[in-house]
Amino acid sequence: MQGRIGLLLRSPLALACALTLITLVLVALIGAPLVKDIANTQNLRLRFFPPFSLDHGWTYVLGADALGRSMLAQLIVGARTSFLVAGATVALAAVIGTSIGMVSGYVGGLVDAALMRISDIIVTIPSLLLALSVLFVLEPSIFNLIAVLAVARLPIYLRVSRAQTLEIRERVFVEASRAIGATSATIIWRDIRPLVVPTVMTVAMLEIASVMLAAAGLSFLGVGLQRPDVDWGTIVSEGREYLTRAWWATVFPGVAILVTALAANLLSNWMRSSGDPLQAAAMGASASREEAARQ
Amino acid sequence: MLRFLSVRLTTSLVALVGVMVLVFFLARLTGSPASLYLPVDATDAMVEAFNRQNGLDQPLPAQFAQFAINALQLDFGQSLAQQRPASVAVLSAMPQTILLAVVAMTLTLALSIPLGIFAAMKPNSLLDRTITLFSLFTASIPDFWFALVCVLVFAVNLGWLPTSGQGSLASWVLPVATIMLHPIGVLTQVVRGAMLETLNAGYVQNARARGYSWWRLAFRHALRNAALPIITVAGDRAGGMVNGAVIVSAVFAWPGIGQVLVAAVYNRDFAVIQAGVFVVGIAVILLNVLVDLVYVAADPRIRVS
Numbered sequence: 001m002q003g004r005i006g007l008l009l010r011s012p013l014a015l016a017c018a019l020t021l022i023t024l025v026l027v028a029l030i031g032a033p034l035v036k037d038i039a040n041t042q043n044l045r046l047r048f049f050p051p052f053s054l055d056h057g058w059t060y061v062l063g064a065d066a067l068g069r070s071m072l073a074q075l076i077v078g079a080r081t082s083f084l085v086a087g088a089t090v091a092l093a094a095v096i097g098t099s100i101g102m103v104s105g106y107v108g109g110l111v112d113a114a115l116m117r118i119s120d121i122i123v124t125i126p127s128l129l130l131a132l133s134v135l136f137v138l139e140p141s142i143f144n145l146i147a148v149l150a151v152a153r154l155p156i157y158l159r160v161s162r163a164q165t166l167e168i169r170e171r172v173f174v175e176a177s178r179a180i181g182a183t184s185a186t187i188i189w190r191d192i193r194p195l196v197v198p199t200v201m202t203v204a205m206l207e208i209a210s211v212m213l214a215a216a217g218l219s220f221l222g223v224g225l226q227r228p229d230v231d232w233g234t235i236v237s238e239g240r241e242y243l244t245r246a247w248w249a250t251v252f253p254g255v256a257i258l259v260t261a262l263a264a265n266l267l268s269n270w271m272r273s274s275g276d277p278l279q280a281a282a283m284g285a286s287a288s289r290e291e292a293a294r295q
Numbered sequence: 296m297l298r299f300l301s302v303r304l305t306t307s308l309v310a311l312v313g314v315m316v317l318v319f320f321l322a323r324l325t326g327s328p329a330s331l332y333l334p335v336d337a338t339d340a341m342v343e344a345f346n347r348q349n350g351l352d353q354p355l356p357a358q359f360a361q362f363a364i365n366a367l368q369l370d371f372g373q374s375l376a377q378q379r380p381a382s383v384a385v386l387s388a389m390p391q392t393i394l395l396a397v398v399a400m401t402l403t404l405a406l407s408i409p410l411g412i413f414a415a416m417k418p419n420s421l422l423d424r425t426i427t428l429f430s431l432f433t434a435s436i437p438d439f440w441f442a443l444v445c446v447l448v449f450a451v452n453l454g455w456l457p458t459s460g461q462g463s464l465a466s467w468v469l470p471v472a473t474i475m476l477h478p479i480g481v482l483t484q485v486v487r488g489a490m491l492e493t494l495n496a497g498y499v500q501n502a503r504a505r506g507y508s509w510w511r512l513a514f515r516h517a518l519r520n521a522a523l524p525i526i527t528v529a530g531d532r533a534g535g536m537v538n539g540a541v542i543v544s545a546v547f548a549w550p551g552i553g554q555v556l557v558a559a560v561y562n563r564d565f566a567v568i569q570a571g572v573f574v575v576g577i578a579v580i581l582l583n584v585l586v587d588l589v590y591v592a593a594d595p596r597i598r599v600s
Contacts, residue, residue, distance in 0.1 A: 120310040121317065126537035126575060132560050133321050133568065213437050220439045221545055221557070236440055243443060244451050251447075254440030261435035269431060 007274050014270040017263040024260055028079035035059070039073035040228075048246040063248040065239065071248060074235055075256055081231040082257070085146055086212040092150040094204045097157025102188050102196060104158070105165030112162075119155040127152040128217070135223040145224050149211055160203055164196045205268040209261035216257050232257050300587060307580040311573070315366065318572045319359060322565045349375065362569070371570035376558070381566035385555060385574050392551035393578075395543070396536045398467070399474040404529060407479050411486025412513050415494060426487070430480035438539060442473040442546040459548045470547050474539035478532040485528045489521035496520070522593045530586035534579045 008014055038059050044067070046056060051063035051071065062071040104115045122130075131148045138144040168174060169192070177187050218224035219233030226234070232253040239249030333341055346352040350361060365372065371381040414426040446469065450458040457466045493499060494517050502512055540553035548554070552571065559567035 117306065117309055117313065120306060121313040123310075126535070126541075128538040128541045129556055129560075129572065129575075132541070132557065133318070209435060213435075216437050217439055217542065220437075221541070233437075233439075236437070236443070240443055243447055247447055250440070250443055254437055254444065257437045257440065258435055261437075262432060265431045265435050266428075269427070 011270060011274070014267055014274075017267040017270070020259065020263040021267065024079060024263075025083055027076060028083050031076040032080035035070075035073040035076050038070055039077045039230075041069065043068035048242070050246075051248045051252075062252055063246065065235075065246070065249045066242050071252055074230065075232070075253060078230050078232045078235055078253065079256065081142065081225065081229060082212060082215065082233075082260070085142060085149070085215045085225075085231060086208050088146045089149040089153065089211045089215070090204050090207050092146065093153040093207075094157050094200055096150070097154045098161040098196060098200050100154075101158040101161030102165045102192055105162035106169055106184060106188055106192065115158070116162075119158050122152065122155050127214070128221075131214075131218055132221065132223055135218065140223055140226045140229075142225065142229055145215060145218065149214060149218075152214075153207060153211060156203060156207065157200060160199055161196045164199055165192055168192050168195055202268065202271055205264065205271060209264040209268075212257060212261055212264075300584070303583065303587065304580070307583060311576045311580065314572060314576055315569065316359075318569055319362060320355075322563075322568050323355065323358075349373075366569070366573070371573065372566035374559075374564055374567045376562045376564045377567070381564075381570040382574075384567050385552065385570045388550065388552045388555040389574065389578075391549070392537075392540050392553065395467075395470060395474060395540065395549070395551060396533060399471050399536065399539075400478070400529065400533050402471065403475050403479045403482055403532075407482035408486050408518070408525070410483045412490055412518070414483070414487040415490035416509070416513070418491060423487075426483060430483040433476055433480035436476060438473055438476050439542045439546060441476055442469065442542065445469050445472065446546070470543045470549050473543055473546070474536055477539070478529075478535070481532060482525070482528060486521070486525055489524045490517055493517040493520045519593065523590065526586055526589050526593065530582055534582055537575055 008018060043064070046060065046064045046068040047066060049056065049060055049064035049068065051061065054061060059070040059073055062075065064070055065074065100115060104112045130152060134148045135144060165188075174187060174191050177191055182190070215224060215231065216233030216236070219231050220237045220240075222237065224233055225231050235253035236250055236257075239246065239251075239253065243250055333345055337345075343352070350358060353361070362372075369382065371385075373379070374381045374384045377384050410426050410430075414423045417423060445456075446458050449456045449469065455465070456468055457463070459466070490513070494513070496517075499512060499517055502516055503509075507516075537552065540549070540551050541557055542553070543549045544551060544554035544557060552575065555567065556571045556575075558564070559571060
């Protein structure tokens with residue numbers, strides 16, 4: 001771990017990305033409670049107040065929306081929701097997907113086949129359509145949004161952890177554990193999990209950006225979050241109605257998503273290239289299909 | 296090879312059946328369409344008549360049995376909103392989406408293959424870093440936002456392109472660009488990775504030692520062997536273009552499967568949702584078969600074994 005941080009300090013781009021992400025998370029966590037009231041304050045005299053002017057204080061430096069609410073404060077409040085949704089979705093999908101994947105790979109047989117078919121089903125339905133129909137049934141809320149996104153993202157973790165488990169299962173130290181009478185649960189927890197988790201962490205880092213984009217897309221389509229909950233996607237979709245009148249209401253929240261996703265993507269790209277080459281190989285998207293075709 | 300194809304087809308069909316069951320019950324959970332299609336002051340008798348007419352008065356298992364029998368005959372019932380068979384409503388929207396996807400995928404491949412090869416030419420060079428940054432950048436832009444900003448810049452401010460419609464060639468530019476946005480970055484990275492691997496292989500080094508030009512090496516020798524992962528990811532992304540189609544329909548009012556499906560969800564048009572998911576599912580399966588066949592064409596080893 002220490003080696004990783006040393007490497008990070010020596011790579012300016014990766015360091016910049018890490019600092020950007022940390023800053024954004026801190027602003028979201030600390031700033032959101034502080035500016036919540038400002039974000040909800042409507043000031044009709046400041047409707048469509050243009051950005052980059054300090055005439056009405058720092059809160060209006062990024063302009064105001066159709067109801068005269070400060071864009072900057074909205075963005076900070078939206079940041080917290082966006083990070084919460086992305087973080088919780090990735091964590092939920094990673095924990096559940098990896099657990100199922102390890103059990104499925106270790107136990108094998110009918111359980112494995114059934115779980116893989118379920119994963120196929122999830123992959124077959126266009127994820128946006130699944131989310132659209134489920135969120136249309138359930139009320140739009142942060143919890144439902146996280147649950148739906150997590151289900152759609154499960155197969156990735158399932159496949160990665162299962163593929164690794166299949167390989168680790170055959171190693172000598174697992175056989176040794178079995179020989180001294182360890183139960184399957186112990187073997188999965190003690191022998192297999194420590195080797196699977198680092199790969200899953202790398203995948204999870206890569207997933208944060210795409211989950212953030214997916215959540216924003218759903219909010220944009222009007223089935224993700226709705227007022228009083230607000231995330232960056234909601235702000236874009238609200239700003240869209242005044243696109244020609246006030247470009248800043250649409251452009252700024254999108255820039256916020258872009259900056260966050262880009263920082264996360266650059267960082268995970270760096271993690272892969274600087275990390276264990278074996279991990280990079282295990283994540284190869286196409287490996288499993290080629291193997292299947294060659295059999 | 297035939298065995299492999301048949302196994303894949305069987306598992307895909309099992310998955311499709313699972314999807315259909317899931318969608319049937321999910322759609323029923325969205326509530327009764329009666330409240331949406333009848334006037335607010337509809338009497339109980341009217342609601343009852345509406346339900347009876349559309350088979351909604353039956354218990355759920357009976358509805359499902361009827362649905363399964365009809366679905367086996369490719370009959371998905373009447374669309375409530377459009378007053379025509381659901382399968383017709385869906386199939387008539389498919390050509391627009393397929394055409395859009397084919398154009399977008401062709402352009403994506405035409406751009407990402409050279410870009411990936413140039414990046415792999417000198418790993419860690421300035422060119423490689425620029426191309427990698429570009430591909431990460433495209434993967435980080437929210438596609439719906441990209442579409443809106445393009446409308447603002449190119450349609451509203453500059454007036455070069457129309458905001459919607461699909462009459463002229465110009466109206467295709469923004470929808471195609473929106474759908475290409477995410478696949479192009481991913482594919483460029485895949486091409487780069489696959490090319491790096493094959494360019495280091497012994498036979499390529501050998502050919503280089505014998506004095507073949509770099510172009511010949513890259514495009515004639517290495518690309519053929521790097522093709523498998525590229526085909527896989529391209530197939531994957533082509534299936535994922537349904538998601539892009541939903542966004543394109545929302546921003547540009549593009550009349551395709553995206554618009555039909557979104558409208559069906561909001562209108563509780565069960566028949567169209569089911570037919571739509573079935574058709575999209577079949578399209579994804581056919582796409583997979585196509586990818587498998589291209590595999591065989593690209594790699595003779597698969598044909599032999």
